Amino acid sequence: MEFISVQNVSFQYAEEENSQQVLNDISFEIKKGEFVALLGQNGSGKSTIAKLFNALLVPQKGKVFVDGMDTADESLTYDIRSKVGLVLQNPDNQLVASIVEEDVAFGPENLGIPADEIRERVDEALKAVDMYDHRLKAPYKLSGGQKQRVAIAGIIAMRPDCIVLDEPTAMLDPKGREEVLSTIMKLNKEHGITIVMITHYMEEAVRADKVYVVDSGSFVTSGTAEEVFSQVELLKKHRLDVPQATELCHKLRACGVSLDRLPLTEEDCVAMLREVLL
Amino acid sequence: MSLLQVQDLSYVYSQGTPFENTAVDHVSFSLEKGDFVGIIGHTGSGKSTLVQMLNGLIRPTSGTVLLDGVNIWDKPKEIRKIRFKVGLVFQYPEYQLFEETVEKDIAFGPTNMGLSPDEIKQRVIDASNFVGLKPELLEKSPFDLSGGEKRRAAIAGVIAMDPDILILDEPCAGLDPLGRDVLLTQIYRYHEQRGNTVLLVSHSMEDVATVCDKALVMNHAHLEMFDTTQKVFSQGEKLRAMGLRVPQITSIIDSLSVAGVPLEKGTLTVERAVEEITEYLKREGRL
Numbered sequence: 001m002e003f004i005s006v007q008n009v010s011f012q013y014a015e016e017e018n019s020q021q022v023l024n025d026i027s028f029e030i031k032k033g034e035f036v037a038l039l040g041q042n043g044s045g046k047s048t049i050a051k052l053f054n055a056l057l058v059p060q061k062g063k064v065f066v067d068g069m070d071t072a073d074e075s076l077t078y079d080i081r082s083k084v085g086l087v088l089q090n091p092d093n094q095l096v097a098s099i100v101e102e103d104v105a106f107g108p109e110n111l112g113i114p115a116d117e118i119r120e121r122v123d124e125a126l127k128a129v130d131m132y133d134h135r136l137k138a139p140y141k142l143s144g145g146q147k148q149r150v151a152i153a154g155i156i157a158m159r160p161d162c163i164v165l166d167e168p169t170a171m172l173d174p175k176g177r178e179e180v181l182s183t184i185m186k187l188n189k190e191h192g193i194t195i196v197m198i199t200h201y202m203e204e205a206v207r208a209d210k211v212y213v214v215d216s217g218s219f220v221t222s223g224t225a226e227e228v229f230s231q232v233e234l235l236k237k238h239r240l241d242v243p244q245a246t247e248l249c250h251k252l253r254a255c256g257v258s259l260d261r262l263p264l265t266e267e268d269c270v271a272m273l274r275e276v277l278l
Numbered sequence: 279m280s281l282l283q284v285q286d287l288s289y290v291y292s293q294g295t296p297f298e299n300t301a302v303d304h305v306s307f308s309l310e311k312g313d314f315v316g317i318i319g320h321t322g323s324g325k326s327t328l329v330q331m332l333n334g335l336i337r338p339t340s341g342t343v344l345l346d347g348v349n350i351w352d353k354p355k356e357i358r359k360i361r362f363k364v365g366l367v368f369q370y371p372e373y374q375l376f377e378e379t380v381e382k383d384i385a386f387g388p389t390n391m392g393l394s395p396d397e398i399k400q401r402v403i404d405a406s407n408f409v410g411l412k413p414e415l416l417e418k419s420p421f422d423l424s425g426g427e428k429r430r431a432a433i434a435g436v437i438a439m440d441p442d443i444l445i446l447d448e449p450c451a452g453l454d455p456l457g458r459d460v461l462l463t464q465i466y467r468y469h470e471q472r473g474n475t476v477l478l479v480s481h482s483m484e485d486v487a488t489v490c491d492k493a494l495v496m497n498h499a500h501l502e503m504f505d506t507t508q509k510v511f512s513q514g515e516k517l518r519a520m521g522l523r524v525p526q527i528t529s530i531i532d533s534l535s536v537a538g539v540p541l542e543k544g545t546l547t548v549e550r551a552v553e554e555i556t557e558y559l560k561r562e563g564r565l
Contacts, residue, residue, distance in 0.1 A: 027341075040454075041454040041456065041457070042424070042425055042426055042452075042453060042454045042457060043424060043425070060360045090451065091295070117394075143320065143321045143322060144321040145321070167452065167525050170451060171451060171452075173319075173320045173321045173481045173521060173522070174318060174481065174483065174521065174522055174523040175482075175521035175522070175523075176320075176321060176521075200452075200453070200454055200455060202455070203526065238415065239454050239455060239456035239457065239458075240454065240455055240456070241455035243526060244484070244525065244526040244527040244530070244548055245526055245527075245530060247548050248527060248530065248548050248551055248552065251548065252287075252552060252555060252556070255552065255556050255565070256565055257555070257556070257559065257565065266526050266529055266530055266533075269530050270530055270533040270534060270537070273530070273534055273555070274534065274537050274539070277534065277539045277555070277558070277559070278537065278538060278539060
């Protein structure tokens with residue numbers, strides 16, 4: 001069943017006739033429980049797409065439905081935002097309270113939820129991102145990856161059906177990136193939360209069920225990670241990249257090494273090459 | 279004599295208060311002219327504090343920084359001169375643009391150095407060439423540029439001072455993959471042509487592996503390693519324990535080597551890996 005439905009959407013930031021069209025008549029659907037990655041160069045329109053999902057932006061043409069609710073209907077904005085949470089790039093801009101657990105409680109408090117239920121939700125959310133032991137700390141004492149997981153917990157405490165993450169790992173160190181990504185995977189696989197993730201890291205995008213590539217406000221290609229990342233030349237043409245594992249095998253193939261497919265992950269690549277080389 | 283000598287350098291934030299925190303702990307190393315060094319380390323490892331001491335933006339709690347053999351804090355009133363010699367580009371420098379036009383913004387540094395108008399003009403042109411800013415953009419307001427262009431303009435502003443040492447803190451954060459490649463190539467070309475020393479702070483092991491000759495590893499305020507990139511990235515286990523990684527390609531070749539394929543550990547780029555594998559197959563008569 002589709003959870004988000006985007007129908008013939010066009011969007012521009014300024015109202016003037018000649019201002020640049022950011023999205024050009026795009027349509028697609030995201031199913032409940034799916035993990036979707038959105039890829040595209042800077043300025044391609046991918047962040048604009050993400051902001052359509054929780055009614056931060058409403059398209060001039062076309063419709064966006066979240067769980068059947070029209071995002072253009074202002075009386076539904078509150079309900080839509082409690083279903084779709086947004087996590088942004090810089091964790092420092094997203095934390096408001098001076099103690100971790102108070103920060104996570106901020107969302108549910110604003111939803112007017114009774115105190116004992118807030119307690120329950122906050123504990124559950126912090127456990128889900130593996131930050132429960134840090135609940136009484138000050139956010140500024142945490143590492144980037146930990147802060148970003150607290151920001152995600154703040155969203156989970158509102159019990160959304162879907163979390164949209166706009167480059168959640170761009171400012172993190174390698175360990176922080178792994179922590180955040182495995183948290184996202186866990187929320188998707190174990191809690192059934194629909195995930196839409198925008199990223200410039202191809203190693204992260206290969207973990208998604210479905211990958212969309214955006215350029216100049218339209219989709220260039222989409223499909224499973226395997227289908228999308230096998231099109232190495234197309235991705236490069238749109239200023240994107242493929243994981244080094246994929247690129248290595250793509251180049252070896254061009255040199256005449258016979259490989260029947262391209263791997264997406266390091267483990268897969270090593271296994272394939274062992275067979276060919278040994 | 280080394281261009282820059284860092285001797286027993288420490289920095290303690292909020293010393294003497296309950297919030298006391300040692301960000302850099304007795305660090306020593308030297309940089310030669312023409313070095314291209316990647317600085318890596320987990321968040322909070324002390325990278326940014328360290329580079330801020332190198333251009334005198336903050337004064338070390340103890341230890342010294344010698345530039346051309348002279349302690350940069352010998353004459354505190356002249357510390358500004360040090361900042362012309364050691365140029366620092368902060369993270370997200372595009373937020374620091376402030377002038378009416380891109381040209382004026384890039385000219386801000388050279389103007390403060392007291393250069394002649396002709397010299398300033400030339401430096402603005404050279405610096406924008408290095409970062410690939412089109413000449414027609416110079417007349418525009420910095421706020422009309424795209425994110426990537428703004429970042430280039432900000433970097434050009436530091437390059438225009440022609441520093442002996444250029445330090446860039448995460449210059450590629452948030453750029454798309456091609457944007458990263460292009461900017462890194464431009465920085466590399468700047469380094470090659472000017473022969474200047476460049477320090478690149480980065481969370482991307484791939485970027486450091488591709489362009490840097492040496493890597494300096496910070497871990498919990500300590501200097502853990504300072505060696506050639508190849509030697510640093512051939513110690514995958516040690517890096518992992520510090521919350522760092524090796525580039526995916528290095529890890530792939532290492533695993534194959536452990537499995538018994540005679541390939542070189544610490545391979546840093548996909549191009550090199552392709553060469554090694556095809557050479558091996560040719561030696562074996564299988565290609």
